Amino acid sequence: MIEKMKRICLVSSASRKQALLSSLRDFGLLHLAEKKSADRAATERFANLAKTEMALKDYAEKKKPNEPLLSDEAFESLYRDVLKTLDQRTAYIQARGAAVSETERLAPWGDFSPADIRALQAEGIDLHFYQVSSSAYEAAAADENVKLIHLAPVGKTEAIAVIGTLPESIPGTEFPLPEKGLDELRRQIADCDAGVAECDEALKKASVYDNSFAAQMLKAQNAEIFSAANATVEGDEDLVWLSGYLPANEMDHFRQYASENGLAWAAEDPPEEDDQIPTKVRYNKVTKIIAPLFDILGILPGYHEQDVSLWFLLFFTIFTAMIIGDAAYGVIFLLVAIGLTVKTKKVNNAIFLIYVLSIATIIWGAITGTWFGSEAAMKVPFLKALVIPSFANYPEYFGITASAQQNTIMKFSFTLGVIQLSLGCILSIRKKLSEKNLSFVADIGWLVASIAMYLLSLYLVIGEKISITPIFAVILGAFLIVVLFGGMSPDKSFGQGLKAGLGNAFTVFLDTISCFGNVMSYIRLFAVGMASLAIAQSFNDIAAGFKGPMIVLAVVVLLIGHGLNLVMALLSVVVHGVRLNVLEFSGQAGLEWTGVAYEPFQENKAIKK
Numbered sequence: 001m002i003e004k005m006k007r008i009c010l011v012s013s014a015s016r017k018q019a020l021l022s023s024l025r026d027f028g029l030l031h032l033a034e035k036k037s038a039d040r041a042a043t044e045r046f047a048n049l050a051k052t053e054m055a056l057k058d059y060a061e062k063k064k065p066n067e068p069l070l071s072d073e074a075f076e077s078l079y080r081d082v083l084k085t086l087d088q089r090t091a092y093i094q095a096r097g098a099a100v101s102e103t104e105r106l107a108p109w110g111d112f113s114p115a116d117i118r119a120l121q122a123e124g125i126d127l128h129f130y131q132v133s134s135s136a137y138e139a140a141a142a143d144e145n146v147k148l149i150h151l152a153p154v155g156k157t158e159a160i161a162v163i164g165t166l167p168e169s170i171p172g173t174e175f176p177l178p179e180k181g182l183d184e185l186r187r188q189i190a191d192c193d194a195g196v197a198e199c200d201e202a203l204k205k206a207s208v209y210d211n212s213f214a215a216q217m218l219k220a221q222n223a224e225i226f227s228a229a230n231a232t233v234e235g236d237e238d239l240v241w242l243s244g245y246l247p248a249n250e251m252d253h254f255r256q257y258a259s260e261n262g263l264a265w266a267a268e269d270p271p272e273e274d275d276q277i278p279t280k281v282r283y284n285k286v287t288k289i290i291a292p293l294f295d296i297l298g299i300l301p302g303y304h305e306q307d308v309s310l311w312f313l314l315f316f317t318i319f320t321a322m323i324i325g326d327a328a329y330g331v332i333f334l335l336v337a338i339g340l341t342v343k344t345k346k347v348n349n350a351i352f353l354i355y356v357l358s359i360a361t362i363i364w365g366a367i368t369g370t371w372f373g374s375e376a377a378m379k380v381p382f383l384k385a386l387v388i389p390s391f392a393n394y395p396e397y398f399g400i401t402a403s404a405q406q407n408t409i410m411k412f413s414f415t416l417g418v419i420q421l422s423l424g425c426i427l428s429i430r431k432k433l434s435e436k437n438l439s440f441v442a443d444i445g446w447l448v449a450s451i452a453m454y455l456l457s458l459y460l461v462i463g464e465k466i467s468i469t470p471i472f473a474v475i476l477g478a479f480l481i482v483v484l485f486g487g488m489s490p491d492k493s494f495g496q497g498l499k500a501g502l503g504n505a506f507t508v509f510l511d512t513i514s515c516f517g518n519v520m521s522y523i524r525l526f527a528v529g530m531a532s533l534a535i536a537q538s539f540n541d542i543a544a545g546f547k548g549p550m551i552v553l554a555v556v557v558l559l560i561g562h563g564l565n566l567v568m569a570l571l572s573v574v575v576h577g578v579r580l581n582v583l584e585f586s587g588q589a590g591l592e593w594t595g596v597a598y599e600p601f602q603e604n605k606a607i608k609k
Helices: 014-027 040-059 072-109 114-122 134-142 182-232 248-260 287-297 309-324 327-344 349-368 375-379 381-385 402-434 440-461 468-485 494-503 505-544 548-589
Strands: 005-013 127-132 148-154 157-163 173-175 239-247 264-268
Touching: 005 014, 005 248, 014 182, 014 239, 014 248, 040 072, 040 182, 072 148, 072 182, 114 127, 127 134, 134 148, 134 157, 239 248, 248 264, 287 309, 287 349, 287 548, 309 327, 309 349, 309 402, 309 505, 309 548, 327 349, 327 548, 375 381, 402 440, 402 505, 402 548, 440 468, 440 505, 468 494, 468 505, 494 505, 505 548
Parallel strands: none
Antiparallel strands: 005 239, 005 264, 127 157, 127 173, 148 157
């Protein structure tokens, strides 16, 4: 459930501003409203530490000594040295790159000393070097005013040294005289390589202090959070004040805190129009399993929306099982979950979710007779006994036609869809009834429309014998109900709501068509599952073609093929399984997932990403 919030306003004397913030941070339950940005120095400190710590990871060895945490003074000395070393390494790399580029430019001209040429220029012999075409060289050689020396060709062009410059009438590309010769440049490259190696060694030694970097990053992040809170507090010469949100069930705790710290305060229920109220979802022992997925997706219901965690978990589990569709793949995920449990020696919510999804996949794969997409599984009596014949992916073993089996799975997919969409309508109706919002009647219309669209889908897709005329009559009736009551709200009179609903008639018409699309979209559960099975069968057939010594290649094909299919199945779960919950179902339930996460002002115990 979504916990009820109270809006809290605090007032204190200006002289106690820092004490107020320190005590609030220790209290650790108040979500600050309209939080401002932290001081630039505090933000940059954390960012630079994180960047440096990430750079040092490239030099860390897998087995490294457990160095004790450095004091603040010792760390700052180390940090300065690391920054200096990183800058030096960058300078060496840039200098090396420039030297390599210059070497490549000079190589066709051969090894010579630029210093000797400059010495000649100092004596009045102004030498310039050019690359010219054969015709340009002949023209220059024939010109008695041009004093030149013919040099070895540079690539496919002629090279000449000219005392003075070439006349404008003779085309040529002048070769800029370098600062250093090839030997000197090669020595510079070697020096840069040595410098980089020296820096790498120093950074390798510094990388063992990753715990110290983590501790300092945590301090910097907490300082950044405190700085943001400090900037959020408003006030004048005499008083400071700030506001925030507190879970209503923590009010007794807050009263005690305010009394102990001598604070003036006021509490009220947040107004309906406040769109910054944070959402704190209180999960139970079952629904907490889905929390890691919400965190990964970055979705959160709004404060005034409903908590659908239980329904999300239930349908997402079923959708995942149908999309992956293979019991053997489910066994692989189960082994992964067991391995993670052994490694971490605990079962957190994410691992528990893998257990749930893997077991559901095994069950679905077993009742459809799908084990690595192999038909041979149906020759095993135990595995065959687990199959529900009408769901079997190899229906010929049960005397059922392929079309009948496919129709059964499609009907099951549509049935899941109408159940979920209807549930969304019911949740919306219940919420609006509690708010005395007459638009709940429109949701009844959508509920009726969804069921009618379900029947229409069965008629059009799998040829169910259904009288089509009553279905269209029901859809028309549902459309009229939605038009008449869709604009109702507690702050409008019946007439105003009716007028608003009629004004949205065309939008409702489009939404009615969309309702049919929503029901039809659940066929993806059948289609994606069948595609995964077809891919598995294709790789099995390819592998079956290898005989004798080529059996090794068959194993490689199976490993790569099923591995690829497994990855594609997981992507399909994200694309399709999540979509059906976040879009189709949530749309019917009135969820927009616009929640602001409840993040109380407190000192972090670990770095928050």
